[in-house]
Amino acid sequence: MNAQMISMIALVRKETTRVLRIWVQTLIPPGITMSLYFIIFGTLIGRRIGEMDGYPYMEYIAPGLIMMSVITNSYGNVVGSFFNAKIQRHIEELLVSPMTEASIVIGYLAGGIIRGLFVAAVVSVIALFFTDLNIKYPLLTFVVVVMTAGVFSLAGLLNAIFAKKFDDIAVIPSFVLAPLTYLGGVFYTVSLLPDFWQTISRFNPILYMVNSMRYSVLGTSDIEIIDGMLMIVGFFILLLFTSIYLLKKGIGIRD
Amino acid sequence: MKALSVSDLSKQYKNGVQALKSVNFEVNKGDFFALLGPNGAGKTTAIGIITSLVNKTSGSIQVFDSDIDHQLSLAKSYLGVVPQEINLNLFDKCINTLVNQAGFYGIPRSEAKKRAEDYLKQMNLWDKRNSNARDLSGGMKRRLMVARALVNKPRLLLLDEPTAGVDIETRRMMWNFLRELNEQGTTIILTTHYLEEAEQLCDRVAIIDEGEIIENDTMLNVLGKLKKEVFVLNIDGSIDVAPKIPGYETSLRSPREIEVSVSQSQGVNDIFTELKKLDIKVISMRNKTSRLEELFIELTNNRTKELEG
Numbered sequence: 001m002n003a004q005m006i007s008m009i010a011l012v013r014k015e016t017t018r019v020l021r022i023w024v025q026t027l028i029p030p031g032i033t034m035s036l037y038f039i040i041f042g043t044l045i046g047r048r049i050g051e052m053d054g055y056p057y058m059e060y061i062a063p064g065l066i067m068m069s070v071i072t073n074s075y076g077n078v079v080g081s082f083f084n085a086k087i088q089r090h091i092e093e094l095l096v097s098p099m100t101e102a103s104i105v106i107g108y109l110a111g112g113i114i115r116g117l118f119v120a121a122v123v124s125v126i127a128l129f130f131t132d133l134n135i136k137y138p139l140l141t142f143v144v145v146v147m148t149a150g151v152f153s154l155a156g157l158l159n160a161i162f163a164k165k166f167d168d169i170a171v172i173p174s175f176v177l178a179p180l181t182y183l184g185g186v187f188y189t190v191s192l193l194p195d196f197w198q199t200i201s202r203f204n205p206i207l208y209m210v211n212s213m214r215y216s217v218l219g220t221s222d223i224e225i226i227d228g229m230l231m232i233v234g235f236f237i238l239l240l241f242t243s244i245y246l247l248k249k250g251i252g253i254r255d
Numbered sequence: 256m257k258a259l260s261v262s263d264l265s266k267q268y269k270n271g272v273q274a275l276k277s278v279n280f281e282v283n284k285g286d287f288f289a290l291l292g293p294n295g296a297g298k299t300t301a302i303g304i305i306t307s308l309v310n311k312t313s314g315s316i317q318v319f320d321s322d323i324d325h326q327l328s329l330a331k332s333y334l335g336v337v338p339q340e341i342n343l344n345l346f347d348k349c350i351n352t353l354v355n356q357a358g359f360y361g362i363p364r365s366e367a368k369k370r371a372e373d374y375l376k377q378m379n380l381w382d383k384r385n386s387n388a389r390d391l392s393g394g395m396k397r398r399l400m401v402a403r404a405l406v407n408k409p410r411l412l413l414l415d416e417p418t419a420g421v422d423i424e425t426r427r428m429m430w431n432f433l434r435e436l437n438e439q440g441t442t443i444i445l446t447t448h449y450l451e452e453a454e455q456l457c458d459r460v461a462i463i464d465e466g467e468i469i470e471n472d473t474m475l476n477v478l479g480k481l482k483k484e485v486f487v488l489n490i491d492g493s494i495d496v497a498p499k500i501p502g503y504e505t506s507l508r509s510p511r512e513i514e515v516s517v518s519q520s521q522g523v524n525d526i527f528t529e530l531k532k533l534d535i536k537v538i539s540m541r542n543k544t545s546r547l548e549e550l551f552i553e554l555t556n557n558r559t560k561e562l563e564g
Binding site: 010014095099 | 303306310334344351357360
């Protein structure tokens, strides 16, 4: 096997081990949070809402809730891991090695995607206690989860590259990611919104990811699936090359 | 083939500090090379640039003929580095630190595990293999960093103050280990503030001050440039006043110790003859400080005076 491949696998293994080693921090909290969402929004409030877009409310929000945990956790995984490596300076273990910047990015990316998949699995199992999950397009579901986890892993990496202090890694999730996720159609169809807000919503990339997931699971969506996939793939490519470029330049990691 | 060629290397940090000013030096294959200088002289910056942890402003670096601008991965595959500051993942087990590092160098996992075991044993850390790095003492962390730097079997090992803060026993153990490593063919570059360490281990030395190389020669030649050495003589009995020895500067360090300055052109035989005449019996004799330390102070002081003048 090629040396770059071995080094990339070593990093992926290290990142995966980290996710599993601290499973109480990485896998349990999303399980608890999503259980609460299912109980409060699905069972208690959802009963009064009835149907959304022709589906029982619980069933309607399940794909969005899975996507929400994937987004938050893949982002959190990479931003936390990379920033800690920077602060403790053990990022130098990678920087002095012959690993290329692309291998480093792919290593962290894979770690984020793997956590995203684990969390998606945990939340899906929890969802089964509350509703039926008859996945309409399983392969598409898998692709959407992996690619979205990838997009947010890369976004987390960019955040960590620029972050200089712990506040810097808390700002984006709190002030950008959370609002965009809540306004991204997890709990409602944007067709309920006035035209102006519908138009505004279409500038929210998370809307495309949540609706791609909903389409792959239920077969219904506020957007064309092709638009959703283009958005996800487009963001993935853009963030991937930006991350590699920044690491090559040494921004945020070299003096 | 040179293990390392540094040409016209300059580094200016964003805050305007010029850490390196067109530095040139070469390290031969098999050398044990000391890179010395006062704090802030530019040693760590130079090592940072060689290992690609710091971006250079200008200049070129070749590691075993591989240019870091064009063949960075290949150049880095030859290197092992022990940085000045502890940079371990404190939550990783010692064994994982080494296995992972080997993996980052493209070494297959089965081989990585063997090497990790090997180096942990050599560094007397095998008992701690399953401990997290944060649970190690300062000296153990240093040893772990040395083991980590060796796990890819580097041809050129860069040690930036590897024995800072470790006890004497560990330091001696590391000296012996590094000597053996060098004898086996590994080229070593060492920066240290313990000049005795450099004098004991290294065969070549460069002294850097204010970002410029002010001395670069074999250890033997460099020490030959020492204009004056100070010896401490332990005497039998005690005296109140320093004895006068014609041609030598003497002072009393304690009632039982005489300090004598000996310039390069003088020998030490006359000292004993004169002391014998004064009925003073010398029991033992030693250098006041390491010779390299005296030279280092001489050179850096001269330079400070030049810059101020």
